[in-house]
Amino acid sequence: MAKIIPFKAVRPAPEKAAWVTCRSYDEYSPAELAAWLEFNPYSFLHIISPAYQNMQTIAVEKRFQSVKKQYENFKAEEILVTDEAAAFYLYQIKNKKQVFTGIIAGTSILDYQENKIKKHEDTLAFRVELFKDYLHQTHFNTEPVLITYPDNPAIHTWINLKKKSQPFYEFATPNHEIHSLWKIDTQNEIDWLQEYFEEIPNLYIADGHHRSASASALYDQDKHLNNPNLHYFMSFLIAESNVKIYEFNRLIKDLNGLSQNAFLEELKKHFIVIPKEQELWKPTQKGEFGMYLNGKFYALVYQSNTKEKESVLTNLDAQILYDCVLQPILGIEDLRNDERISYLSGKQSIASIMEKVDSGDFKVGFMLYPSDINEIKAIADADLIMPPKSTYIEPKFRSGLVVYEL
Template structure:
């Protein structure tokens, strides 16, 4: 049974919401970041990147304190306002060809610990501890964990009816997205949602494994303080049919000393290889891979006699590529830290991969077929972990839209 909780959120003043909210900090180039910080005094980037103006290196502790101070400045200046009572939110993101709609709520750390909230990705301990320290110093979080739940006719009907009411925000952003936020604040609606989620046996983390692990670590560190907010972490709950899953394609800087012909010969042991020459080709099904090498595209079909039916993980395309190509042939063991490999989200054009290889920065690129939600759930149900950078999942939440205080 999944437990969700309304919370007393902090959010932008309605007249400033389009100016305050921003993409995730890492999503900006240096030039974009400089422009937003120079010309938009309301951007939440000023909160999460307060040292920019001085362009100086500071310790993490000082940086986190500066974030906390700037956040308080935004509240003092009424750029950010606080809800009077705990609420849920209904949030919709409309982008080109895709609409995402879900519920913003607090989810239980105990559910996370007891595997009611399931995970499919491994975490890096130093990143978990770093974000835990960030939360401890700043006392707020504005990046919810993206969590999926099984499609529910009742919840879908509730959402459809609720969307007919007046939103508290409706605005567009410079990346051509439209954002709409409704407040769910009546006790009857809150009780109804809580009861329906209690009937859901499991939730699944789609994106935000490090954030949820950090929330658990902070809970264990500070639970003696009696702060009820530590028992929960902010999540964006969305029906599993409504998430968009892209692959992460791979770029490799060299062939590990192999000649092109020898490399292709070794690949043919596990794959049927079809030359596509200049035809841009991407996989159409599972067990298919695209490759770009030396100015030509290739289709790689994993030989049927190699399909492993016994193991869900062995059947994962990202794992197949690692087990048969990246590690044994190209000598890449550490997918997170090896500088010879890089990743391109599948939503970007394959021409980006072609251009990077043609320019000489990389020697070979591999295109994968995206996993589906059932594959991700099966891995989570069996306590199996995907290789790093296996999925790029949307929607992506805007920083500064809703803040969960600790």
């Protein structure tokens, strides 16, 4: 069973929602960040990046204190307001290609620790510790963990019916998205949603492994305090069929001392290598890889030569590329920290890979076929970990839209 709770959210004043909310901080270039901070005094960026305007370099603890102070200032000026009663929230993101709709709720730390909320990615200890300290000092979080639940006709029908009512917020953003938010605060609806999720044996983290791990670490550190909010972390719960999964493509700076011909011969030990010349070719199914090298595209078709039954992990395309190419041929051991490898999300065009290789910054690029939700769930169910940068998953949440206080 999965336990979810409503909570008293802190939100932008309705007339300021479009001005307050922003993309995730790390999605802005320095020039964009500076422009938004100068142009928009209501942006949540003023809270999460309080020292940027003066280009200050400050200690981490002082920066967290500045974040908290700016947050309190926004509340004092009623740019941000606190709901009077606990609620769930229905949130929709609509872009040119897709509509994402999910439920914002508090999810149980104990469910996470007992593996009822399953993971498929590893975490870095220093990042978990850093965000735990951030939560401890600022006492709020505005970045929910993206969690999937099994598709269900009853939930789907309820969501569609709820969306026919007037949203609490509805606004457009410069990246051509329309954001809508409905408050779910009637006791009947709250009870119904809680009862529904109690029948679900497992939920699956799609995005936000570090955030959930940090919330769990904070709970372990501070659970002696009389703060019930510490027992939960904010999540965006979305049906499995409603997430969009992209691949992460790989760019490598050199061929590890091999000539081009020698490299191609090494690839033939595990792949059928098919020249595609100038065709902008990308994989169309699992087990296929695209490659761009020296101005030409290639199709690489994986040929398994193992007689043992492959596990869900060894059959994962990102793992195959690592096991057969990146580690043994190109000498890349650490996918997180090796400076010879970079990543490009599948949202970007193949032309971006061409440009980076043709510029001389990289020697070769690899295109992967995206994983699907069933692969992710199978990895999580087997308590296995996907290679770093295996998936880029949407939707992405707007910072400052809903705040969970600790």
